[in-house]
Amino acid sequence: MIIPPAYNSNNYLYNVHSVVRFGLFTIFYLKLNQPFLVWIKKVVPILFVVFFIINFGYYESFFNYSQFSSRLLAVEAFFMLFYVLQYYLFKINENVDVNIFTPDFWITSGLGIYMVINFFIFLLYNELSHRLETFAISLWNVHNISFIIFNLFIAKSLYESGRQ
Amino acid sequence: MNQVGNDIRLLLVVGIAAMFLLFATILLIFIFTQRKKLQYQQSLHSLKESQQLQLIEASVRSEETERHRIAEELHNEVGALLSSAKIHFHTIRLPEGDKYNLTMYHKGTELIDESIKKIRGISHSLHSHILQSFGLNEAIKHFTEKLVSGSLITATTALDYNYITTDLPQSDISIYRIIQELLNNILKHAHASEIHITSKYENESLTFNIIHNGKGLTQETFEALRYTSDGMGLRNIQNRINLLKADLNFYKSNDLFFIQIYLPKPYHPIP
Numbered sequence: 001m002i003i004p005p006a007y008n009s010n011n012y013l014y015n016v017h018s019v020v021r022f023g024l025f026t027i028f029y030l031k032l033n034q035p036f037l038v039w040i041k042k043v044v045p046i047l048f049v050v051f052f053i054i055n056f057g058y059y060e061s062f063f064n065y066s067q068f069s070s071r072l073l074a075v076e077a078f079f080m081l082f083y084v085l086q087y088y089l090f091k092i093n094e095n096v097d098v099n100i101f102t103p104d105f106w107i108t109s110g111l112g113i114y115m116v117i118n119f120f121i122f123l124l125y126n127e128l129s130h131r132l133e134t135f136a137i138s139l140w141n142v143h144n145i146s147f148i149i150f151n152l153f154i155a156k157s158l159y160e161s162g163r164q
Numbered sequence: 165m166n167q168v169g170n171d172i173r174l175l176l177v178v179g180i181a182a183m184f185l186l187f188a189t190i191l192l193i194f195i196f197t198q199r200k201k202l203q204y205q206q207s208l209h210s211l212k213e214s215q216q217l218q219l220i221e222a223s224v225r226s227e228e229t230e231r232h233r234i235a236e237e238l239h240n241e242v243g244a245l246l247s248s249a250k251i252h253f254h255t256i257r258l259p260e261g262d263k264y265n266l267t268m269y270h271k272g273t274e275l276i277d278e279s280i281k282k283i284r285g286i287s288h289s290l291h292s293h294i295l296q297s298f299g300l301n302e303a304i305k306h307f308t309e310k311l312v313s314g315s316l317i318t319a320t321t322a323l324d325y326n327y328i329t330t331d332l333p334q335s336d337i338s339i340y341r342i343i344q345e346l347l348n349n350i351l352k353h354a355h356a357s358e359i360h361i362t363s364k365y366e367n368e369s370l371t372f373n374i375i376h377n378g379k380g381l382t383q384e385t386f387e388a389l390r391y392t393s394d395g396m397g398l399r400n401i402q403n404r405i406n407l408l409k410a411d412l413n414f415y416k417s418n419d420l421f422f423i424q425i426y427l428p429k430p431y432h433p434i435p
Contacts, residue, residue, distance in 0.1 A: 088194045095205075100198040109191060116187040120179035124172055131169040142180075 014068035022048060022076045025111065029083045032104055036090035044079050051075055067129060073122035077115045084112040103161040110153025117146040220403045221334075228337060235291035243283050250276045285310075292340065299329030300336045301363070304343055308361060311347055319359040327365035338404040339372070339425070342412075345397045346374055346423055354378030354421070372425040380421025383414045 026045045052072070056062045060069050087108045091100075121139055128136040253273055258265050288294075295303035301323040312319040329336050343361070350356050356378025364371045381389075390398040405412045411426040 092197050112187055116183040120176050124176050127172055
């Protein structure tokens with residue numbers, strides 16, 4: 001079966017990936033049951049949904065053939081960084097466990113590294129792909145390296161979780 | 165057009181660098197803060213532990229002092245009184261042929277002799293002069309022999325004489341008390357007919373093994389009983405074990421019960 005020309009691009013998959021990733025990490029941070037900024041943590045996914053509806057309802061197309069949504073990925077990175085920072089702030093106030101390098105610490109640190117490196121890449125990518133195409137393409141190496149680091153942190157987290 | 169592109173490129177590079185530095189700083193602050201908190205908690209924990217040990221040590225010392233005092237009073241006061249009573253008893257002159265009074269006289273002498281013997285036994289058990297004069301090994305050997313004398317129980321010892329008690333450290337008194345309590349328990353509750361005590365002094369660490377064929381304790385039972393109100397003796401044992409930083413293990417093998425006391429290296433007797 002041939003995919004209709006309008007969807008014959010993998011760019012929208014980045015958008016799908018971004019939404020799914022945000023959803024899963026929201027569940028992850030809510031499931032950690034940290035009694036810190038609980039109200040804001042519950043509002044964040046609502047804000048994201050509102051942004052999603054407004055952005056793709058009025059300003060952008062979710063199935064854009066030529067590019068993924070820079071705005072979506074940047075907003076996702078922003079909210080993710082909020083989750084990461086609130087995690088550290090909570091842990092600093094909390095009584096210390098015997099081991100601070102817990103599985104959730106590794107996940108959060110990996111996510112933090114990935115998002116701080118890629119926030120500006122996501123934010124400026126559409127603009128860059130128009131003005132400096134070669135540079136924009138080479139930027140994917142930076143993204144890919146940070147993604148490998150993120151996955152290594154996840155692997156470390158799973159390993160630690162298995163040991164416990 | 166090219167200028168705008170360069171500006172975006174600059175913004176991107178500076179933005180990534182700034183974000184990364186900021187995150188690295190937060191991460192480092194987080195790790196250092198947590199480490200500091202952990203160190204503080206650990207020092208607090210060790211302080212609590214040392215305070216607890218000091219309390220146990222003080223209670224063990226006062227218990228020993230009290231034992232010593234009671235033992236001395238029993239030996240010197242009550243023992244002397246009974247000896248004096250015995251001398252007075254011997255001076256009694258009974259008329260010839262008074263069989264009833266003669267029997268009573270002999271019974272009375274016998275009871276006084278037994279009382280003196282008992283008082284001496286209790287006094288020695290409370291404060292072992294053998295431990296003070298001849299050291300831990302001799303004290304254990306003597307206590308074991310005395311414990312089973314006149315009964316059908318056989319008790320043997322195979323102690324390592326490489327370990328020599330000098331200046332009778334508090335730790336040796338504690339070991340002696342632990343073994344004393346354990347042997348009393350074996351006799352009272354386990355109904356063993358054979359007891360064997362061994363010790364090994366190797367690389368400055370001391371290990372005692374008490375093996376018996378009665379119905380002994382397992383590690384689970386000991387852990388369940390040691391802090392209950394019924395297990396006062398076991399609690400005393402546990403306190404002394406904590407004080408010595410030793411290990412006490414109970415286990416069963418081939419129908420025999422083993423009690424192992426391990427005083428790890430370096431074994432520093434408490435002065």
